[in-house]
Amino acid sequence: MKFGIIVSAGPYTHQASDTAYQFSKAVLERGHEILRIFFYHDGVNNGTRLTTPPQDDRHITNRWSELAAKHELDLVVCVAAAQRRGIVDVGEAKRHGKDANNIAPGFRISGLGQLIEVGIQADRVITFGD
Protein backbone atom coordinates (compact mmCIF):
# COMPACT_ATOMS: atom_id res chain seq x y z
CA MET A 1 0.00 0.00 0.00
CA LYS A 2 1.13 3.57 -0.70
CA PHE A 3 1.06 5.88 2.31
CA GLY A 4 1.23 9.61 2.73
CA ILE A 5 2.12 10.84 6.21
CA ILE A 6 1.41 14.26 7.70
CA VAL A 7 3.30 15.32 10.83
CA SER A 8 1.70 18.45 12.26
CA ALA A 9 3.13 18.44 15.78
CA GLY A 10 6.58 19.58 16.84
CA PRO A 11 9.11 17.23 18.44
CA TYR A 12 9.33 16.42 22.17
CA THR A 13 6.30 18.36 23.48
CA HIS A 14 3.84 15.84 22.08
CA GLN A 15 4.29 12.21 21.22
CA ALA A 16 2.75 12.66 17.75
CA SER A 17 6.03 12.88 15.81
CA ASP A 18 7.39 9.85 17.71
CA THR A 19 4.27 7.91 16.76
CA ALA A 20 4.57 9.09 13.17
CA TYR A 21 8.16 7.82 13.11
CA GLN A 22 7.27 4.44 14.64
CA PHE A 23 4.34 4.08 12.26
CA SER A 24 6.49 4.98 9.23
CA LYS A 25 9.18 2.53 10.28
CA ALA A 26 6.61 -0.21 10.80
CA VAL A 27 4.90 0.21 7.42
CA LEU A 28 8.26 0.23 5.64
CA GLU A 29 9.31 -2.93 7.47
CA ARG A 30 6.05 -4.54 6.32
CA GLY A 31 7.00 -3.79 2.70
CA HIS A 32 4.65 -0.85 2.14
CA GLU A 33 5.67 2.35 0.43
CA ILE A 34 5.70 5.89 1.83
CA LEU A 35 5.35 8.39 -1.00
CA ARG A 36 6.02 11.41 1.14
CA ILE A 37 6.13 12.63 4.72
CA PHE A 38 4.79 16.18 4.93
CA PHE A 39 5.84 18.27 7.94
CA TYR A 40 3.21 20.88 8.60
CA HIS A 41 2.37 23.50 11.26
CA ASP A 42 4.71 23.04 14.28
CA GLY A 43 5.75 19.74 12.68
CA VAL A 44 8.31 21.69 10.64
CA ASN A 45 10.41 21.85 13.83
CA ASN A 46 11.21 18.18 13.28
CA GLY A 47 13.45 19.32 10.43
CA THR A 48 16.14 21.49 12.04
CA ARG A 49 19.58 19.96 12.27
CA LEU A 50 20.39 22.26 15.21
CA THR A 51 18.24 20.01 17.42
CA THR A 52 20.37 18.93 20.39
CA PRO A 53 18.49 16.80 22.88
CA PRO A 54 20.16 15.36 26.03
CA GLN A 55 22.42 12.44 25.14
CA ASP A 56 20.24 9.87 26.88
CA ASP A 57 17.15 10.95 24.94
CA ARG A 58 16.07 9.98 21.43
CA HIS A 59 17.23 12.32 18.65
CA ILE A 60 14.01 12.87 16.74
CA THR A 61 15.51 14.86 13.86
CA ASN A 62 18.45 12.51 13.26
CA ARG A 63 16.06 9.59 13.46
CA TRP A 64 14.03 11.04 10.57
CA SER A 65 17.19 11.77 8.55
CA GLU A 66 18.44 8.21 9.05
CA LEU A 67 15.08 6.70 8.10
CA ALA A 68 15.00 8.90 4.99
CA ALA A 69 18.51 7.85 3.95
CA LYS A 70 17.77 4.18 4.48
CA HIS A 71 14.50 4.13 2.54
CA GLU A 72 15.02 7.11 0.19
CA LEU A 73 12.04 8.91 1.75
CA ASP A 74 10.80 12.29 0.59
CA LEU A 75 10.65 14.46 3.73
CA VAL A 76 8.95 17.72 2.81
CA VAL A 77 8.74 20.72 5.12
CA CYS A 78 5.88 23.13 4.35
CA VAL A 79 7.48 26.37 3.17
CA ALA A 80 4.94 28.78 4.67
CA ALA A 81 5.04 27.03 8.05
CA ALA A 82 8.85 26.84 7.88
CA GLN A 83 9.29 30.54 7.12
CA ARG A 84 7.16 31.47 10.12
CA ARG A 85 9.22 29.23 12.40
CA GLY A 86 12.72 29.87 11.09
CA ILE A 87 13.35 26.57 9.35
CA VAL A 88 15.59 27.53 6.44
CA ASP A 89 17.49 25.76 3.67
CA VAL A 90 20.28 27.26 1.54
CA GLY A 91 17.89 28.67 -1.07
CA GLU A 92 15.50 30.17 1.49
CA ALA A 93 18.40 31.72 3.44
CA LYS A 94 19.65 33.39 0.29
CA ARG A 95 16.19 34.52 -0.83
CA HIS A 96 15.36 36.13 2.51
CA GLY A 97 18.85 37.43 3.32
CA LYS A 98 19.39 35.18 6.34
CA ASP A 99 22.90 34.53 7.69
CA ALA A 100 22.42 30.77 8.16
CA ASN A 101 20.36 27.75 7.30
CA ASN A 102 19.31 24.88 9.53
CA ILE A 103 17.52 22.27 7.42
CA ALA A 104 18.42 18.72 8.44
CA PRO A 105 19.80 16.14 5.97
CA GLY A 106 17.08 14.36 4.01
CA PHE A 107 14.54 17.16 4.45
CA ARG A 108 13.55 19.62 1.72
CA ILE A 109 11.36 22.71 1.79
CA SER A 110 8.41 22.88 -0.59
CA GLY A 111 4.81 24.01 -0.83
CA LEU A 112 1.34 22.89 0.11
CA GLY A 113 0.92 21.47 -3.41
CA GLN A 114 3.10 18.57 -2.26
CA LEU A 115 0.44 17.71 0.34
CA ILE A 116 -2.37 17.82 -2.21
CA GLU A 117 -0.30 15.71 -4.61
CA VAL A 118 0.35 12.97 -2.07
CA GLY A 119 -3.36 13.01 -1.22
CA ILE A 120 -4.07 12.23 -4.86
CA GLN A 121 -1.37 9.58 -5.26
CA ALA A 122 -1.47 7.70 -1.95
CA ASP A 123 -3.89 4.94 -0.96
CA ARG A 124 -3.97 6.30 2.60
CA VAL A 125 -3.03 9.65 4.11
CA ILE A 126 -2.50 9.58 7.86
CA THR A 127 -2.13 12.64 10.06
CA PHE A 128 -0.11 12.66 13.28
CA GLY A 129 -0.78 15.68 15.47
CA ASP A 130 -3.85 17.91 15.60
Place this chain on the structure above:
Amino acid sequence: MCINRRAPYGTIYALEGLEVVLMGAAFEQDISVVYLDDGVYQLKKGQDTTDSSIKNFSPTYRALASYGVEKLYVETESMEDRGLSEHDLIVPVKMISGAELTELMEQQDVILNY
Protein backbone atom coordinates in the same frame (compact mmCIF):
# COMPACT_ATOMS: atom_id res chain seq x y z
CA MET B 1 -12.66 16.99 2.35
CA CYS B 2 -11.38 19.67 4.64
CA ILE B 3 -12.89 19.78 8.14
CA ASN B 4 -12.69 23.02 10.09
CA ARG B 5 -13.52 22.78 13.78
CA ARG B 6 -11.81 25.77 15.34
CA ALA B 7 -12.67 29.44 15.78
CA PRO B 8 -11.25 31.72 13.03
CA TYR B 9 -8.67 33.39 15.26
CA GLY B 10 -6.70 32.24 18.30
CA THR B 11 -4.93 29.54 16.30
CA ILE B 12 -3.60 29.43 12.74
CA TYR B 13 -5.69 26.40 11.79
CA ALA B 14 -8.62 28.24 10.18
CA LEU B 15 -6.31 30.18 7.89
CA GLU B 16 -4.33 27.03 7.01
CA GLY B 17 -7.59 25.17 6.32
CA LEU B 18 -8.52 27.87 3.86
CA GLU B 19 -5.07 27.74 2.23
CA VAL B 20 -5.24 23.99 1.69
CA VAL B 21 -8.69 24.25 0.11
CA LEU B 22 -7.41 26.87 -2.35
CA MET B 23 -4.41 24.67 -3.15
CA GLY B 24 -6.68 21.66 -3.66
CA ALA B 25 -8.78 23.78 -6.03
CA ALA B 26 -5.63 24.68 -7.97
CA PHE B 27 -5.10 20.92 -8.42
CA GLU B 28 -8.70 20.68 -9.67
CA GLN B 29 -9.80 18.36 -6.88
CA ASP B 30 -13.41 17.65 -5.94
CA ILE B 31 -13.40 19.42 -2.57
CA SER B 32 -15.96 19.46 0.20
CA VAL B 33 -15.41 21.89 3.06
CA VAL B 34 -17.08 21.27 6.40
CA TYR B 35 -17.50 23.68 9.29
CA LEU B 36 -18.46 22.32 12.66
CA ASP B 37 -18.02 23.04 16.36
CA ASP B 38 -16.43 26.52 16.75
CA GLY B 39 -15.40 26.23 13.08
CA VAL B 40 -18.82 27.63 12.13
CA TYR B 41 -17.62 31.01 13.43
CA GLN B 42 -15.13 31.11 10.53
CA LEU B 43 -18.03 31.95 8.20
CA LYS B 44 -19.72 34.48 10.46
CA LYS B 45 -20.51 37.90 9.00
CA GLY B 46 -19.02 41.06 10.45
CA GLN B 47 -15.61 39.82 11.58
CA ASP B 48 -13.46 42.68 12.83
CA THR B 49 -9.86 41.94 13.82
CA THR B 50 -8.66 45.54 14.05
CA ASP B 51 -7.83 45.44 17.76
CA SER B 52 -5.91 42.16 17.58
CA SER B 53 -3.57 43.12 14.66
CA ILE B 54 -4.39 39.79 13.04
CA LYS B 55 -5.43 39.80 9.40
CA ASN B 56 -9.16 39.38 8.79
CA PHE B 57 -9.13 36.72 6.10
CA SER B 58 -12.89 36.13 6.08
CA PRO B 59 -13.48 37.95 2.73
CA THR B 60 -11.49 35.11 1.09
CA TYR B 61 -14.37 32.70 1.78
CA ARG B 62 -16.41 34.66 -0.75
CA ALA B 63 -13.75 33.87 -3.38
CA LEU B 64 -14.05 30.10 -2.91
CA ALA B 65 -16.85 29.84 -5.48
CA SER B 66 -14.69 31.49 -8.13
CA TYR B 67 -12.06 28.78 -7.50
CA GLY B 68 -14.70 26.13 -8.13
CA VAL B 69 -15.16 25.28 -4.44
CA GLU B 70 -18.92 25.13 -4.01
CA LYS B 71 -19.54 22.25 -1.62
CA LEU B 72 -19.62 24.07 1.70
CA TYR B 73 -21.31 22.25 4.57
CA VAL B 74 -22.16 23.51 8.01
CA GLU B 75 -23.28 21.19 10.77
CA THR B 76 -26.78 22.12 11.96
CA GLU B 77 -26.17 21.15 15.59
CA SER B 78 -23.05 23.34 15.84
CA MET B 79 -25.03 26.30 14.49
CA GLU B 80 -27.97 25.74 16.85
CA ASP B 81 -25.68 25.35 19.88
CA ARG B 82 -24.25 28.79 19.09
CA GLY B 83 -27.53 30.51 18.22
CA LEU B 84 -26.52 31.00 14.59
CA SER B 85 -28.56 30.68 11.40
CA GLU B 86 -27.63 30.67 7.70
CA HIS B 87 -28.37 34.41 7.59
CA ASP B 88 -25.39 35.01 9.88
CA LEU B 89 -22.95 33.55 7.37
CA ILE B 90 -20.97 35.35 4.65
CA VAL B 91 -21.39 32.62 2.00
CA PRO B 92 -24.20 30.24 0.96
CA VAL B 93 -23.78 26.83 2.61
CA LYS B 94 -25.63 23.58 2.90
CA MET B 95 -26.78 22.77 6.42
CA ILE B 96 -26.41 19.11 7.32
CA SER B 97 -26.88 17.08 10.48
CA GLY B 98 -24.06 15.25 12.24
CA ALA B 99 -25.49 11.97 10.97
CA GLU B 100 -25.48 13.21 7.37
CA LEU B 101 -21.93 14.42 7.84
CA THR B 102 -20.91 10.91 8.88
CA GLU B 103 -22.25 9.58 5.58
CA LEU B 104 -20.50 12.32 3.64
CA MET B 105 -17.20 11.50 5.35
CA GLU B 106 -17.59 7.85 4.33
CA GLN B 107 -17.53 8.93 0.68
CA GLN B 108 -14.24 10.85 0.89
CA ASP B 109 -10.84 9.71 -0.40
CA VAL B 110 -8.87 12.06 1.82
CA ILE B 111 -9.93 13.99 4.91
CA LEU B 112 -7.80 16.81 6.30
CA ASN B 113 -8.55 18.23 9.75
CA TYR B 114 -7.96 21.80 10.79
